Amino acid sequence: MFNMVLLKLDHVQKIFEANSSHPVAALKDVSFTVQDGEFVAIMGESGAGKSTLLNIIATLDNATNGSAALNGQDLSALSKDEAARYRRQHLGFVFQHFNLLDSLSNRDNVYLPLVLARVAPDEMDRRIKPLVSRLRIAKIIDRYPSEVSGGQQQRIAIARALITQPDVLLADEPTGALDSNTSQEILDLFDDVNANGQTIIMVTHSAAAASHAKRTLFIKDGRIFHELFRGDLSMKDYQVQISNTMMTLTNGGE
Template identity: 80%
Template sequence: MALLNLNHVQKIFDADTNHQVAALKDIDFSVGQGEYVAIMGESGAGKSTLLNIIATLDKATNGSAVLNGQDLGELGKDDAARFRREHLGFVFQRFNLLNSLSNRDNIYLPLVLAKTKPAEMERRLKPLASRLRIDRVIDRYPAEISGGQQQRVAIARALITNPDLLLADEPTGALDSNTSQEILSLFDEVNQNGQTIIMVTHSAAAASHAKRTLFIKDGRIYHELFRGDQSLKQYQDQISNTMITLTNGGE
């Protein structure tokens, strides 16, 4: 059974006006438990809109998005916020850490909002900090550590709730190439440990770490690729060639 089902999702902005914009026209795909899926497409193709619907930050105009049996479109504002805390983890391009909080408290934040007991928060953090190699910076502040370390802290914050689904929006977009590779290797490890990941990216190098890549064009799934037994380089080349075809308007 799929963890996530997108069933003919359509998103129209300004639907009640003469200036309708169809950001998503017909998105239909599923993601299984433990999958690692990358989503690519040109600017304006609908990637961010799709991610926002999966993240319960927006609702589909038509169709449905169902995560672990829950129709996301049926959630009210308060229930959606609680659902995000309990079932979703987020990693952003700009880290979205609070500079007024220590790295430890940034990681604890979703658990604090869920009123988790301090002993349980510490129990969850210890192995996570070790696995992400942030033990030595845990009690420093975001401004005192590197961008790569900040992204590791952000990943820890996303994973500490044991989410059903990890959503990553351009997670290497603000990092240099070496640090990007370190973060992508961490995503590989996290996925190998069973975490389901959906990553939106413009980078073929980043997408090559996923097991499957979906390409969006004009609000629809244009194509999909599976990594299979290919090397990272082989899969990256295949992704790059598909993006060239998509950009040039090929069918």
């Protein structure tokens, strides 16, 4: 199904306060690849290094050692300005708390990354139309974030992430601020977006959320502890496997 390596992490290490007397190794040795079109979940206990890993992929931080490459581009070789441009052109972001600007309409929130990239207005209009339909946001697109529910705000945030046509959609606890029913709706949208070919990497603490992914990586003490593939398993059976693995990880098992 997948035939091209989109993202490659090779022996990535991240040490904070490396020159101090108390360095902290957030990531000790992480290597994995993500194929174009995959949906990968990343799980682990608090402090395991999940967010640090996502920040390196997002070009928001650099690895201390090792390399991270997206589409063959060494992410650590980018200057600060180049990294900002690269994020706009190649990455989409969905956060736990939506990060919408209350002063802008939902439509203008979606347009924002294209405005920053100086995309022509007619191109912005062309790109938003299929997203409005697919994400079912037609009724709220011209309202403001404060006028819609949390789940609707997250739909707007997903549209903002997808309008740049990113190589990878990075999601950090995307259902963490939502109730279970709304979370299910958002995860179903992720399934649909992935089925249309969008690569997704999602950090989550929820086995239910991770069960939507095709593969789950578990991080423990700054290393990949284990990985699971959904294969032909039902989502329910895969969720049980994920929960059992998290229980083993939490209990210090091997």
